[in-house]
Amino acid sequence: MSTTPSEEPTMKIAPHLHRIGNDVVAAYLIDTDEGVTVIDAGLPGHWRELRAELKAMGRTLDDVRGLVLTHGDGDHIGFAERLRRDHGVPVFVHAADAERARTGDKPPTAMGPKRLGPLLRFASYAMSKGGWRTTYLTEVTEVADGDVLDLPGAPRIIGMPGHSPGSVAIHVPVAQAVFVGDALTTRHVLTGRTGLGPAPFTDDPAQALDSLGRLAGLDATWVLPGHGAPWRGDLAAVERDARRAADSA
Template sequence: MKLAPHLHRLGNDVVACYLIDTDEGITLIDAGLPGHWNDLQNELRSLGKSAADIRGLVLTHGDSDHIGFAERLRREHGVPVYVHTADADRARTGEKPKTSMGPMKIGPMLGFLSYSVRKNGLRTTYVREVTEVHDGDVLDLPGRPVIVPMPGHSPGSVAVHVPLADAVFVGDALTTRHVLTGRTGPGPAPFTDDPEASRASLEQLARLRASWVLPGHGAPSHATPAQVADAVRQAGA
């Protein structure tokens, strides 16, 4: 689905990933669930392009609902997969600490699980080879994505700032639709390793300039990063 010039979303408000389309080729941000592979193919066809036009896939972090088709894309098409060095093992093995689920409602939780099953989310394929990135890196990919550290949800959680698309992709550094409660609007994401560190990382987001703030779960936000960061703080208070 096209959101704006250069900017497309795959998936929906339950789980989403993103496509940046430029004259130099395509950059993907996150890889959703394995079944989003079909969404990717449909979006590429709508643009008159193919996987051969994809220059790289940047992960906001290494959790299973963000790496869905990453290994298939790497293996079948040679597309490099970029992830912060602190989350590289997470993307390769799935190893992560147990975290509290927190509040939940049965309807939204079952909806999330049902969608995950439909998109083959129970069959995670981890990424065998990754390219590690670091805080502040500007990647040599279409759109020149900038790696903004936002540790907390995971040690290597990042925001990806793409000025060309006037957008910042935040993964699970925050959510605009809580997958376990159904609450909408900016707020803290569930399954966060270190909630205190995640709150502190909102300062990094607030400094950015963009018209779009795009989470891995929930509707795209057209507020400024500073406004979204403030709303997350208030929701978590």
């Protein structure tokens, strides 16, 4: 079952679990007694929302222990280098996406289905949040499938290749959550379609769908995408519903 799409700039989703951004582009915060872990870094302009949400949580940037990227694309690394460079926060990314996070280099991908309204909304929002001035990372800490990071929430890395070679899901049991980046979407930024489905701009769409099977059986009820509303339900249904969406596109 999908939650109702939200346009709130910041929000608490559940205990330990916060979101910044909106259903167009989102990033997340895990809040525990040990501090804060940030999942993805959205766009450069989300920096202000990061600070506002930390303040609402009774936290500061000094409480952030690490930033974990689901992959290295520009709309997920927005404030990452600023957080690393100015505040000493380590940034973690799968080894296969480390170069993408440092340079922005990626192969061309087909846009696929699109509608003018959602496409313009995505482009307009990205511009409003400084998407045209992405700063790539100069230093990253590489991770691998199966790693459990020594960060608040003990995030575990689950390899999800397809959208990119180093695309991962990040499982945080204390929040009953798995963060999927662009391994799937609940709001297609080019068509406006809502519900579980494949994300656009994917390197290998067939591999991306196959990777979704790795979510089944996880101890989680929340699925948090980089684009779209948080989704709550049985993770065994995720791959099936995404494949149905792909077949109907």
